[in-house]
Amino acid sequence: MTDFLISRRGLASWVAAILLAACGSAPPGPATSTGASPAPVASVAPAKARPRLLVFLVxxxxxxxxxxAYRDQLAPDGFARFLDHGAWFAEAHYGHAFTVTAAGHATMLTGASPDRTGIIGNDWRDPASGTPVYNTGDTTAHYIGNPTVPFDGTSPRNLKVESVGDVLRxxxxxxxxxAISGKDRGAILPAGKSGVAYMYMTHSGQFASTTYYMQQHPAWVTQFNARKPADRYFHTEWKALLPEAAYANSIPDNQPWFGTRGGLPLPMAGGPDAAPGPAFYRSLLPSPFADALALEFARAAIAGEGLGRDDSPDILVLSLSGHDYVNHAWSAESRMSHDHFLQLDRLLQSFFHDLDAGVGAGNYVAVLTADHGFMPAPEVAAANGEPAGRLNQAQMVTRLNAGLEKRFGEGKWLLGVSASSLLLDKRLIAQxxxxxxxxxQELRTLALALPGIGSAYxxxxLLSGSRAGAPFFEASRRSWHPDVSGEVQxxxxPFWMFGTSTATHGSPHEYDNHVPLMFWGPAWMRAGRVDTPVDMVDVAPTLAGMLGVAAPVASEGKPLPIPVP
Structure with missing residues (x-):
């Protein structure tokens, strides 16, 4: 497989009329109910040309x-709203190689790949010390009303670029x-520097923000959490939506190679506990129920913050995390994943109905995409005749270090894996x-000799571009940041993975980089399928155009060829 190449034409003439907003030296502070608003520094496009609300679904x-695959089983107005009545791109791909949650969420609304955002993975190692770094980690901020432990995500301090929301504000x-998500990184990174992020708390079943954004929650958040909506799922079951025959093309439940044993109906973990606790709240994530809670919280945010009520456009980012947890546990080919997708479809249909009634169908644009795709489980690939396997990361590091010792002498030359790169001890090398x-170069040679490693640079x-045109070189370059990454990327x-989960993602291959990208908003676009290949960095400049502001400074994308009315 070769690197994904961008090939597309520009947007229609209305984008050319966008008024460019001046770029200040720093983004404004977070948009909160308790903080002061920053002073305006630029004019905006006429209000009538813009949606009142952009609903960005991930x-x-x-x-x-x-x-x-499941189009014939969709409800009339969930995913089908986009497929039948919206503009959707059949060939939308991420151009970076390490397709993981944080990297994708950082790219979507900045228009920049990890080589610009600095978000090279969900976590990485400090290049000098080798100590772990979490993508949204910030010890100066903590969750409001909930405990904060090491490696919790609390702010966007590691994000090196601005977002569409920053430019808009x-x-x-x-x-x-x-921005709302079941994961901290799913909310914090799309919110940018000046939005507000709310995350699902597995300790309490609440949604909470952090002290980076505010010192206390607005009243609507407090009222939502006081109702304890997660507790209604205590000792309930996730039951299949359709009869058994509807899942004939999916892998049946309770496969011996599942990393987490499970099938439908699936009880939510409550055990003998008399009341909901952290184990129960965590069990909601790989199910439809955490997504239902996120959508319910989004409804409360629309009402509580008055989103879409005036001529100043607002952005609501809603990252639904459940599908990722389900696919890690049981794979995208499983009945569990199949049913979860259908459950989510019905949840979206209900949400769109409420948006139409509350905001007005002619007042908002909805976008739906994903932060990454998902590989088939290696066992599934192997059964289909594909070479496939699993790698143990710790064993790989030990083997690589032994090879370096053989060449250069005793020492711990390799500090470890950092995102999708290998981090050498530069102090030892200098010593x-x-x-x-x-x-x-020696480390690269040793890595390429390992089973499962496809390319290494x-x-x-990467700095010189001397291997341009080599397999996955460009995708690797776009996942590598000189200030953050290691010495070998x-x-x-294909079909190889690290870890013991049933399946995962994080490669430059089609199954991981090919994602849905769908738009709905009849006032701004015509319905239809678009087959032109597009890169996910194109999303941010497109949305900036709709909102009448300049694209984020670091954006490398071009406006999408959306069919206009």
Whole structure:
């Protein structure tokens, strides 16, 4: 498979009329109910040309192949709203190689790949010390009303670029940007520097923000949490939506190779506990119920913040995390995943009905996409005749370090894996007076000799572009940041994975980089399928155009060829 190549024409003439907003030296502070708004620094496009509300939906871990596989089982107005009445792109791909949650969520609304955003993975290692870094970690901020532990995500401090929401709020401080997710990174990164993020708390079943955004929650959040909506699922079951025969093409439940044993009906973990606790609240994530809660919280946010009520456009980001948890546990080919997708379809239909009634069908644009796709489980790939396998990361590091010791002498030359790169001990290299590039080249050679490693490139190659045109070089370059990443960037061969979960993602292959990208808003676009290949960095400049502001400064994309009325 070759790297994904961008090939498309520009947007229609209305984008050319966008008024460019000036870029300030820093984004405004978070848009909260308790903080002051920043001063405007630029004019905006006429209000009538813009939607009052942009609803940006992300289904975590949804590959494009699943959307079309179940099209005949969809409700009339969930995913089908986009497929039958919206504009959708059949060939939308991420251009970076390490397709994981944080990297995708950082790209969508910044228009920038990880080589610009600095969000090279869900976690990585500090290049100097080798200590772990979490993508949204920030020890200066903590959750409001909920405990905060190490590696919790609390702010966007590691995001190096601005988002569409940052540009919008700088142009019009009355605009609000609210992001909601079952995961901290699913809310914090799309919210940018000046939006507000709310995350599902597995300790309490609440939704909470952090002290980066505000010191206390607005009243509507407090009232929502006081109702304890998660508790209604205590000791309930996730039951299949359709008769057994409807899942004939999916892998049956309770496969021996499932990382987490399970089938439908699936009881929500309550055990003998007399009251809901953290184990129960965590059990809601790999189910339809956490997504139902996120949609319910989104309804409360629309009402509580008055989203879409005036001529200053607002952005609501809703990242639904359940599908990713389901696919990790049972794979995208399972009946569990099939049913979860259908359950989500019905939840979206109800949400759209409420949006139409509350905001007005002619007042908002809805977008639906995913942060990454999902690989088939190696056992499924192997059964289909594909070479497939699993790698143990700790064993890989030990083997690579042994190879480096054989060449350069005793020492812990490799500090470890950092996102999708290998981090060398630069102090040891300097101590031994060795050429850093020579050590990296040897590490690259050793890595390519391992089973499952498909490509590997050194820091000097990525900086110089000297291997341009080599397999996955461009995708690897777009996943590598010189200030954050290690000395050798690698990719896996098709159908290989790290870890012991049933299936995962994080490769440059079609199953991981091909995602749905669908728009609905009859006032702004015509319905229809678009087969032009597009890159996910194109989303941000397209949305900025709809909102009448400039694209984020670091955006590398181009406006999508959306069919206009």
């Amino acid at each position: 289904v975590d871990g949804l590959p494009q192949r699943q959307v079309l 700088r142009a019009d401080p009355r605009s609000k940007v609210i 031994k007076k060795l050429d850093a590039d020579a050590v990296a 050194t820091r000097s190659e 690698y990719t896996l061969k």
